[in-house]
Amino acid sequence: MQFIDLAAQYKHLKERIDKRIQTVLEHGQYIMGPEVQELEEKLADYVGVKHAITCANGTDALTLALMTLEIKEGDAIFCPTFTFFATAEVIAYEGATPIFVDSDPDTFNICPIDLENQIQKVIEEGALNPKAIIAVDLFGLPANYPEIEAIANKYNLKLVEDAAQGFGGEISGKRAGSFGDIATTSFFPAKPLGCYGDGGAVFTNSDGYAELIKSYRVHGKGKDKYDNVRIGMNSRLDTIQAAILLEKLQEFPTELKARNLVAQNYTKELMGKYKTPFTPEGYISSWAQYTLQHESRDVIMAEYKAKGIPTMVYYGTCMHQQTAFEYLGYNKGDFPVAEALSDSVFSLPMHGYLK
Known part of the structure; x- marks a missing residue:
């Protein structure tokens, strides 16, 4: 897969x-x-x-x-x-x-x-x-x-x-x-x-x-x-x-519909087991990634891997914690929502041809 x-x-x-x-x-x-x-x-x-x-x-x-x-x-x-x-x-x-700037806990955006x-x-x-x-x-x-x-x-x-x-x-x-x-x-x-x-x-x-x-x-x-x-x-x-x-680009609208269908199916099956993505009223996502949140991320990702299902982490380190930005003087705990996300989010396969 x-x-x-x-x-x-x-x-x-x-x-x-x-x-x-x-x-x-x-x-x-x-x-x-x-x-x-x-x-x-x-x-x-x-x-x-x-x-x-x-x-x-x-x-x-x-x-x-x-x-x-x-x-x-x-x-x-x-x-x-x-x-x-x-x-x-x-x-x-x-x-x-x-x-x-810290993240919104529901959408993960700024x-x-x-x-x-x-x-x-x-x-x-x-x-x-x-x-x-x-x-x-x-x-x-x-x-x-x-x-x-x-x-x-x-x-x-x-x-x-x-x-x-x-x-x-x-x-x-x-x-x-x-x-x-x-x-x-x-x-x-x-x-x-x-x-x-x-x-x-x-x-x-x-x-x-x-x-x-x-x-x-x-x-x-x-x-x-x-x-x-x-x-x-x-x-x-x-x-x-x-x-x-x-x-x-000509095919993109069709693929976008397929991505949204995949996301709906994921949410239907996984809601309650993980924190599933939130899409506010009036918004449409293009589902670049379908990202879940769970405190036991590493254990869950290992279980998916054992079933032949690849997963990815976006993003494991916040910007304020990157070595390149140490000169800015930020500390752990400055952005609690974002830091919690970097420790707990993982993404499942997502594309327009997923069955």
């Missing part, structure tokens, strides 16, 4: 994907070929935003967002401590300071109450400039954007949606990737919409932000690649990956 069965997906889409790749091989435009623009247009239409700009990976997508928002040394950027390392890594990479507490604490201390929030759509479920956006507006902060896991999720019909000032996603193979390598995208309704992102992703180019008007980076999505994603 596979935790994420990419082979089953490829078998289902093989003829269409192979044809797309063959077309790229024939026209030979491997970098920024026509499939890249076609994908960007279809991604923007699916998410419901004006602009979708593809890039090399999800981490670069976050970096491009922070570069566009002019994040710099002395800025405080608020993000969850219970998430993948990249969310906080890109903040430090820009010279800014990550300010970690807690709006603690978010506001952390913002007020930074303001009171006065050493850093509160600049932005990065909210993560953890395990496929969009964060609480109605409350987070209100907090961002209250304190005049920019908001970035990290939808690396949330692509396909919704709040009241508004899709992940359309929240905040800028949103990002990842097309890493294991993500809900994944390619066969690395890939990412940035979403925004701002024409100005879109032009900056397009420039930054190709060495800060101006009118052409030899006119460099700012310091940028090299972060382009390969044409072959765009071709693959075009076919996967």
Whole structure:
């Protein structure tokens, strides 16, 4: 049994994907070929935003967002401590300071109450400039954007949606990737919409932000690649990956329905035995992972392994406990909900072809 069965997906889409790749091989435009623009247009239409700009990976997508928002040394950027390392890594990479926030005990996403507490604490201390929030759509479920956006507006902060896991999720019909000032996603193979390598995208309704992102992703180019008007980076999505994603995006709504059916069946069978995922009213999850919580995690995972069922832990160490962030001075117990999650959550197999 596979935790994420990419082979089953490829078998289902093989003829269409192979044809797309063959077309790229024939026209030979491997970098920024026509499939890249076609994908960007279809991604923007699916998410419901004006602009979708593809890039090399999800981490670069976050970096491009922070570069566009002019994040710099002395800025405080608020993000969850219970998430993948990249969310906080890109903040430090820009010279800014990550300010970690505890989790909501039910959704596992960033807690709006603690978010506001952390913002007020930074303001009171006065050493850093509160600049932005990065909210993560953890395990496929969009964060609480109605409350987070209100907090961002209250304190005049920019908001970035990290939808690396949330692509396909919704709040009241508004899709992940359309929240905040800028949103990002990842097309890493294991993500809900994944390619066969690395890939990412940035979403925004701002024409100005879109032009900056397009420039930054190709060495800060101006009118052409030899006119460099700012310091940028090299972060382009390969044409072959765009071709693959075009076919996967077409199939994605069907796979999303299948993922939700799997999640419903899991919950029906496992409710009461474990703490099962909570989806608030009006929300739709894309189920990047189906994550359970239990104090005897290691014993339970061993039992599943003995039955030939793979399980995974996302995430075993919070950001404030990572060696790389020791310089920030956080201690065990600073974020009790997130720390409890890192000690007790585990995920079951989840994909659109699970029987």
